[in-house]
Amino acid sequence: MNIQLYNITKRFGDVTANDGISLDIRAGEVVALLGENGAGKSTLMKMLFGLYPPDGGAILINDRETTIESPQKAMSLGIGMVFQQFNLVPALSVLDNLLLAYPKSPFWTFRRLFRTSPRKAVLTYLQELAPGLAPDTLVRDLSVGQRQLLELVKVLNLDAKVLILDEPTSVLPPQEAERLWGLIRKLAEAGRSVVLITHKMQDVMACAHRVVVMRAGRMVQTIDRKQCTESSLVSLMMGDSNQRSAIEVTPREAFANRPPRISIRDLHARHGAQSVENIRLDIAPGEILGVAGVSGNGQHLLADALVGLTPLARGEVIIDGYLLQSASRPPSTSGRVSYIPEQPAVNAVAADLSLTTNVALSHFRHLSFFPAWAPEEQLTRNIIQRYQVRPDNPALAAGQLSGGNLQKLVVGRELEGDKDLIVAAYPTMGLDAGAAHDIYQALFAKANEGAAVLWISEDLDDLMSYAHRIAVLQGGRISGIFDPRECDRLDIGRAMTGEPQPARTQRPPEQKPADPRVRAAS
Amino acid sequence: MTNATQLPVTLGLRLLRGPAGAVLVMATIFVVATLAFFAINGREAVSLFQEMVMGAFGDSYSFSETLVKTAPILLTALAVALPARLGLISVGGEGQLYLGALFGTGAVLAAVDQPGWILMPLMLAGAMAGGALWGVIPGLLKTRLGVNETISTLLLNYVGILLVSFVVHGPWKNPNSLGWPATIEFPAGAIMPQFFDTRVHMGLVFGIVAAIILHILVTRSRWGLGLQVSRSNPRVGATAGISYERNVLIVMAVGGLLAGLAGIAEASVIQNRLQDGLASGYGMTGFLVAWLAGQHFLRIIPLSVLMGGLLASADSLQLYAQLPKASADILQALLFIIVLAVASLWGRRRDI
Numbered sequence: 001m002n003i004q005l006y007n008i009t010k011r012f013g014d015v016t017a018n019d020g021i022s023l024d025i026r027a028g029e030v031v032a033l034l035g036e037n038g039a040g041k042s043t044l045m046k047m048l049f050g051l052y053p054p055d056g057g058a059i060l061i062n063d064r065e066t067t068i069e070s071p072q073k074a075m076s077l078g079i080g081m082v083f084q085q086f087n088l089v090p091a092l093s094v095l096d097n098l099l100l101a102y103p104k105s106p107f108w109t110f111r112r113l114f115r116t117s118p119r120k121a122v123l124t125y126l127q128e129l130a131p132g133l134a135p136d137t138l139v140r141d142l143s144v145g146q147r148q149l150l151e152l153v154k155v156l157n158l159d160a161k162v163l164i165l166d167e168p169t170s171v172l173p174p175q176e177a178e179r180l181w182g183l184i185r186k187l188a189e190a191g192r193s194v195v196l197i198t199h200k201m202q203d204v205m206a207c208a209h210r211v212v213v214m215r216a217g218r219m220v221q222t223i224d225r226k227q228c229t230e231s232s233l234v235s236l237m238m239g240d241s242n243q244r245s246a247i248e249v250t251p252r253e254a255f256a257n258r259p260p261r262i263s264i265r266d267l268h269a270r271h272g273a274q275s276v277e278n279i280r281l282d283i284a285p286g287e288i289l290g291v292a293g294v295s296g297n298g299q300h301l302l303a304d305a306l307v308g309l310t311p312l313a314r315g316e317v318i319i320d321g322y323l324l325q326s327a328s329r330p331p332s333t334s335g336r337v338s339y340i341p342e343q344p345a346v347n348a349v350a351a352d353l354s355l356t357t358n359v360a361l362s363h364f365r366h367l368s369f370f371p372a373w374a375p376e377e378q379l380t381r382n383i384i385q386r387y388q389v390r391p392d393n394p395a396l397a398a399g400q401l402s403g404g405n406l407q408k409l410v411v412g413r414e415l416e417g418d419k420d421l422i423v424a425a426y427p428t429m430g431l432d433a434g435a436a437h438d439i440y441q442a443l444f445a446k447a448n449e450g451a452a453v454l455w456i457s458e459d460l461d462d463l464m465s466y467a468h469r470i471a472v473l474q475g476g477r478i479s480g481i482f483d484p485r486e487c488d489r490l491d492i493g494r495a496m497t498g499e500p501q502p503a504r505t506q507r508p509p510e511q512k513p514a515d516p517r518v519r520a521a522s
Numbered sequence: 523m524t525n526a527t528q529l530p531v532t533l534g535l536r537l538l539r540g541p542a543g544a545v546l547v548m549a550t551i552f553v554v555a556t557l558a559f560f561a562i563n564g565r566e567a568v569s570l571f572q573e574m575v576m577g578a579f580g581d582s583y584s585f586s587e588t589l590v591k592t593a594p595i596l597l598t599a600l601a602v603a604l605p606a607r608l609g610l611i612s613v614g615g616e617g618q619l620y621l622g623a624l625f626g627t628g629a630v631l632a633a634v635d636q637p638g639w640i641l642m643p644l645m646l647a648g649a650m651a652g653g654a655l656w657g658v659i660p661g662l663l664k665t666r667l668g669v670n671e672t673i674s675t676l677l678l679n680y681v682g683i684l685l686v687s688f689v690v691h692g693p694w695k696n697p698n699s700l701g702w703p704a705t706i707e708f709p710a711g712a713i714m715p716q717f718f719d720t721r722v723h724m725g726l727v728f729g730i731v732a733a734i735i736l737h738i739l740v741t742r743s744r745w746g747l748g749l750q751v752s753r754s755n756p757r758v759g760a761t762a763g764i765s766y767e768r769n770v771l772i773v774m775a776v777g778g779l780l781a782g783l784a785g786i787a788e789a790s791v792i793q794n795r796l797q798d799g800l801a802s803g804y805g806m807t808g809f810l811v812a813w814l815a816g817q818h819f820l821r822i823i824p825l826s827v828l829m830g831g832l833l834a835s836a837d838s839l840q841l842y843a844q845l846p847k848a849s850a851d852i853l854q855a856l857l858f859i860i861v862l863a864v865a866s867l868w869g870r871r872r873d874i
């Protein structure tokens with residue numbers, strides 16, 4: 001099946017999301033749609049999947065103009081899409097979720113009469129993609145990466161000829177990402193086409209045949225993958241005028257001999273089915289300690305326990321010789337500890353209160369009994385301006401901002417003032433490269449001022465570029481601590497999934513971290 | 523049509539589309555429903571309605587009786603609205619009112635020979651302690667054991683009412699009352715001050731002052747901000763150092779304390795003694811008023827007066843029209859349903 005998008009235009013209000021984009025998708029080809037967040041990649045593909053009608057232009061399928069008015073129509077044409085947000089029922093098993101998404105044949109048909117369940121059919125791709133995953137596992141017990149694969153299997157089961165994958169590797173550990181790349185190549189060999197929406201160079205390099213670079217709603221260039229390099233793609237993606245200064249991180253030697261600012265001693269905590277055990281970490285003032293791991297391996301609980309939102313079952317946390325948290329007393333939060341939690345829209349703001357109020361919360365203890373709001377509003381304006389929060393009205397309710405803008409607001413709020421410890425969970429998730437860059441700069445500047453930074457992330461490239469040390473959480477325990485200058489992605493990947501490390505001599509050749517500008521974009 | 527004549531018209535229309543229109547529609551439907559109710563009962567609807575309005579607001583005596591009923595409604599409404607600011611749905615105003623009366627009376631009986639300047643503060647302190655206790659118990663159950671506060675406050679109402687019933691039938695029964703279940707008459711020092719030779723008493727002043735103070739605290743102070751944050755997102759509150767648990771206990775205690783004052787005012791001024799059937803459902807009426815006012819402390823004041831008027835006029839309906847006393851409850855329920863239905867319909871229409 002060949003698809004041609006011809007001169008597609010889409011506007012949302014005053015914003016032109018897609019401006020006259022023409023694109024061919026040929027059978028047996030992997031097209032990478034590369035661009036920063038907000039470049040219009042997803043919008044374009046959502047039009048192909050029938051979620052929005054285009055404002056101009058035409059979609060040609062096998063040279064016939066076709067209107068795709070709904071996802072049902074797209075699926076009947078053989079176009080399937082895997083989204084960044086999952087559409088799974090957590091309380092049901094893997095098998096049930098697959099059966100739910102499987103098209104039913106009407107009850108009078110032959111197949112329906114004689115085959116009670118398409119159980120075998122729905123599991124074929126699953127066994128190929130995730131051989132270790134038992135079909136009767138409940139979806140709520142799956143990691144994010146496994147859920148992603150399950151979504152992909154759902155679409156494959158519909159026998160889609162054209163597969164659109166929206167940022168599929170953003171939540172996968174390296175080995176799973178590699179397995180996915182392999183699968184994508186195999187699908188292409190079998191004559192299907194795959195459109196890979198991504199902002200990661202590795203995805204492009206690993207499996208794309210053709211790269212389509214988009215920037216600010218326009219198509220910048222279409223290039224054969226073999227004819228381009230990572231850095232040429234980065235400059236195409238970000239635009240030459242838009243190059244940013246590299247992020248400065250003080251080398252680790254500068255504070256190697258300082259006593260630790262924060263000591264986590266033998267920390268155990270438990271919440272529901274989650275637990276963290278036996279965590280021992282020292283972080284020096286100025287040090288950036290990265291915490292890697294597949295999401296759901298105790299990151300959330302560790303962060304909550306450190307800042308005092310969850311009681312410790314055992315152990316203690318000491319800052320500068322003072323007891324911050326301990327198992328022998330109820331947990332308490334401190335004004336010297338900043339917390340940037342994951343999903344700030346849910347965990348860090350009161351959605352129905354104003355931005356000013358939400359900013360004031362970071363120093364709630366120091367407000368006077370009848371708070372003066374003028375300085376708070378000024379502070380909020382400063383944060384809005386520095387981090388380019390949109391819309392820029394401090395009186396708006398926080399719930400009226402998008403997730404990315406709330407993220408920026410929360411980071412700005414938490415990095416305000418003097419801090420001893422900053423716990424940042426996925427501080428740049430869902431942000432475009434420019435905003436992520438600003439946030440890294442602000443976060444690491446705090447480290448330079450002497451704060452200890454515990455930085456939880458799933459982005460190994462960023463961790464390896466900026467963190468001084470990387471601790472890997474697996475099943476609630478620290479399965480390894482790495483120096484990013486002396487390890488490669490696969491070492492960390494193995495620690496993330498709990499595979500044993502191979503002997504040192506068998507290590508594959510070292511992958512050099514690329515130059516910081518490349519990392520800033522990924 | 524010229525622009526000059528169009529402007530006021532469009533302005534008026536915009537007002538009508540807003541809250542003013544909603545109130546107008548509510549009032550119209552309520553009047554029509556009330557007239558229909560009278561007509562169904564075979565009465566001269568319009569004149570009876572006039573009678574009812576006169577019975578509540580017609581002369582200074584009627585109005586004073588309206589205010590007498592306003593006081594407990596106002597206080598119990600505050601006892602519901604304050605916890606609601608933290609997202610708690612308390613229906614315990616009635617029980618807290620009874621406990622206030624019980625503890626206040628206990629203080630009076632214990633110090634019955636003391637002069638008024640000792641007896642009165644003692645009585646008020648007892649009443650506040652009793653009401654607060656009946657607020658703190660569900661508060662503790664909520665924070666320690668996660669017991670739903672609506673259920674526990676509802677059930678504690680019955681315990682409170684029956685406790686009063688127990689003491690007036692048993693240990694505190696006046697031996698000279700010839701079997702009538704009531705305590706002895708309060709001494710003069712335990713009768714709360716009244717105004718203008720009517721039964722309008724200090725309870726009304728307490729209620730209005732409390733409403734204003736609470737309004738300022740909740741909308742302007744750091745503590746009120748903490749309530750808003752905890753209600754919106756307790757986790758975020760905890761991160762900022764706001765204790766949800768402590769605030770639950772505070773709002774439940776303060777709410778209970780206010781309802782307790784309503785209880786002792788009823789016993790002291792209206793009945794002059796503690797007896798069965800002390801409050802005739804003021805706690806429930808207060809709950810309705812708090813929700814009609816959208817938990818807004820200042821709006822509670824006029825709404826309490828209106829509701830007090832409705833209850834006061836029910837007395838005159840009984841007197842002049844021989845309608846059963848339950849008519850007031852029926853009209854109250856009609857009002858509540860109409861207000862809630864119109865408010866939500868209005869909101870929905872404006873969303874479109």
